[in-house]
Amino acid sequence: MRYHIGNLLRGSLSGQTGWPAQWRDPAPKPSYEAIVVGAGGHGLATAYYLASRYGVNRVAVLEKGWLGGGNTGRNTTIVRSNYLWQESQGIYEHAMKLWQDLSHELNYNVMYSARGVLTLAHSVHDIQIVKRHVHANRLSGIDNEWLTPAQTKEFCPPLNISPSLRYPVLGASLQRRGGTARHDAVAWGFARAADRLGVDIIQNCEVTAIRRGPDGAVTGVETTRGAIAAPKIGVVAAGHTSHVMAMADVRMPLESYTLQALVSEPVKPVLPCVVMSNGVHAYISQSDKGELVIGSGTDQYLSYAQTGALHISTHTLEAISDLFPAFRRMRMLRNWGGIVDVTVDRSPIVGLTPVPGLFVNCGWGTGGFKATPGSGEVFAATIAKGVPHPIAAPFSMERFRTGRLIDEAAAAGVAH
Amino acid sequence: MLNIRCPYCEEDRPEIEFRNAGEAHIARPDEPDRVDDRQWADFLYTRDNPKGWHAERWRHVHGCGRFFNAVRHSVDDRILLTYKAGEPKPDIERMLREREA
Numbered sequence: 001m002r003y004h005i006g007n008l009l010r011g012s013l014s015g016q017t018g019w020p021a022q023w024r025d026p027a028p029k030p031s032y033e034a035i036v037v038g039a040g041g042h043g044l045a046t047a048y049y050l051a052s053r054y055g056v057n058r059v060a061v062l063e064k065g066w067l068g069g070g071n072t073g074r075n076t077t078i079v080r081s082n083y084l085w086q087e088s089q090g091i092y093e094h095a096m097k098l099w100q101d102l103s104h105e106l107n108y109n110v111m112y113s114a115r116g117v118l119t120l121a122h123s124v125h126d127i128q129i130v131k132r133h134v135h136a137n138r139l140s141g142i143d144n145e146w147l148t149p150a151q152t153k154e155f156c157p158p159l160n161i162s163p164s165l166r167y168p169v170l171g172a173s174l175q176r177r178g179g180t181a182r183h184d185a186v187a188w189g190f191a192r193a194a195d196r197l198g199v200d201i202i203q204n205c206e207v208t209a210i211r212r213g214p215d216g217a218v219t220g221v222e223t224t225r226g227a228i229a230a231p232k233i234g235v236v237a238a239g240h241t242s243h244v245m246a247m248a249d250v251r252m253p254l255e256s257y258t259l260q261a262l263v264s265e266p267v268k269p270v271l272p273c274v275v276m277s278n279g280v281h282a283y284i285s286q287s288d289k290g291e292l293v294i295g296s297g298t299d300q301y302l303s304y305a306q307t308g309a310l311h312i313s314t315h316t317l318e319a320i321s322d323l324f325p326a327f328r329r330m331r332m333l334r335n336w337g338g339i340v341d342v343t344v345d346r347s348p349i350v351g352l353t354p355v356p357g358l359f360v361n362c363g364w365g366t367g368g369f370k371a372t373p374g375s376g377e378v379f380a381a382t383i384a385k386g387v388p389h390p391i392a393a394p395f396s397m398e399r400f401r402t403g404r405l406i407d408e409a410a411a412a413g414v415a416h
Numbered sequence: 417m418l419n420i421r422c423p424y425c426e427e428d429r430p431e432i433e434f435r436n437a438g439e440a441h442i443a444r445p446d447e448p449d450r451v452d453d454r455q456w457a458d459f460l461y462t463r464d465n466p467k468g469w470h471a472e473r474w475r476h477v478h479g480c481g482r483f484f485n486a487v488r489h490s491v492d493d494r495i496l497l498t499y500k501a502g503e504p505k506p507d508i509e510r511m512l513r514e515r516e517a
């Protein structure tokens with residue numbers, strides 16, 4: 001069913017009853033043209049673009065839990081494209097352009113809100129790095145501007161710019177097209193649109209083995225719901241990628257860590273934009289429900305436990321309390337963790353693997369939500385054609401051998 | 417928050433006294449000129465990243481300052497043992513069997 005003003009009005013008059021399910025709950029078929037492992041935003045977007053733009057319709061998305069239950073449903077939803085290196089600008093700006101029209105394209109409100117993203121500078125070094133990003137972005141035609149402390153305060157009134165702060169605000173960059181999107185709606189919107197194009201989204205279906213023929217090429221997967229054949233497999237399993245790729249004897253340049261986030265009790269609109277600080281490690285915005293959504297840091301050790309240590313979130317809350325004195329007495333309602341797959345250069349891996357027919361899209365680590373539509377689009381092209389999409393090409397696994405790293409880690413001081 | 421036993425200090429201490437330093441027992445190639453780029457990349461970047469038992473390096477930065485190794489389960493965070501740097505990687509399967517016996 002397509003949503004339009006008529007049936008939305010009818011829905012609101014009839015107490016929102018009578019809506020059909022947004023996607024089917026199909027049993028796995030014996031074979032497909034392509035299998036996507038992982039129904040997070042990136043996997044679902046991949047399936048949607050395979051079917052909508054690249055003519056591959058017999059696609060299954062296999063998900064061990066429920067769709068959107070991984071990092072897609074656990075992230076703090078910051079969307080921006082102001083990365084330093086041209087390769088990164090290529091892929092994140094590709095996504096940024098898709099965000100602009102995504103609700104319309106999917107016929108689903110993903111609540112993309114271009115409220116502006118501030119990146120704070122707290123030291124001379126920060127100022128240099130942030131300004132370097134501003135200049136690099138503008139040279140590439142990507143909007144980003146430098147604000148003085150007073151201009152920053154004007155854009156974000158609750159921010160404390162007192163010079164006596166331990167880490168004073170010495171300025172900030174502002175990307176006005178940056179902002180947030182509703183994480184669940186992104187997963188649901190792509191799921192519904194892919195389902196309408198015939199994609200089977202199969203939940204509670206964990207991939208347990210990857211089958212290969214005598215020539216080494218993939219022939220399908222084994223799952224908790226039986227074997228499924230396909231000549232092409234795209235692994236989009238975020239923190240679990242090393243585990244899944246090991247099923248095809250491929251070792252990855254990844255480490256998985258728990259990254260935490262928290263939300264406060266809901267309050268009236270108080271924070272008009274997104275504020276990030278790599279220096280004091282705090283990321284904050286306000287959801288439409290009124291909760292402050294706060295991103296914290298990763299634990300220091302490899303983990304699949306999905307619960308982070310309390311001292312990590314305490315550290316972030318201390319920084320938030322300094323920057324926003326008005327929030328000091330707010331109560332935090334929930335905190336949680338997601339398992340993020342981190343590469344050494346903090347850039348993703350999107351492309352082919354040494355195993356014929358096996359493709360991988362991973363390494364988005366602490367900052368891949370913003371890339372969801374762009375990542376899905378270029379990965380779908382890569383799977384359909386069997387060669388890397390030009391935007392994806394620099395993000396091959398081979399870069400770790402050739403040394404052509406895309407070092408956003410050094411560029412930002414930290415990930416995100 | 418982990419509670420970690422430093423094998424040098426022989427004390428259990430909170431995690432904030434320590435720094436994790438990644439997978440243990442990754443030896444730098446003896447003759448760097450003789451390994452190809454693939455092997456060099458493996459040494460630098462490729463990691464097991466297992467869902468399960470993991471031998472990893474820790475440093476007691478706010479204590480004795482020394483590096484040591486730990487075997488920890490990456491799903492439930494249980495630490496099986498810690499041991500001094502230079503000691504061989506323990507046979508984890510055997511240790512678990514002996515503990516159960």
Ligand SMILES: Cc1cc2nc3c(=O)[nH]c(=O)nc-3n(C[C@H](O)[C@H](O)[C@H](O)COP(=O)(O)OP(=O)(O)OC[C@H]3O[C@@H](n4cnc5c(N)ncnc54)[C@H](O)[C@@H]3O)c2cc1C
Nearest residue numbers: 038040041042064070071072075076078207338368369370
């Ligand atoms: C706390 C937190 C805050 C973040 N904040 C931001 C932010 O503000 N902005 C931003 O851009 N990014 C952010 N990120 C990062 C972002 O969430 C991720 O990069 C992105 O959501 C990854 O999407 P994905 O679809 O690749 O992964 P996921 O949504 O994790 O999907 C992977 C799916 O694969 C499934 N899977 C795994 N193994 C198997 C198997 N064997 N068989 C079948 N299915 C399997 C999983 O169950 C999961 O559903 C944050 C992450 C976290 C954890």
Ligand SMILES: [Zn+2]
Nearest residue numbers: 422425476480
């Ligand atoms: Zn010690």
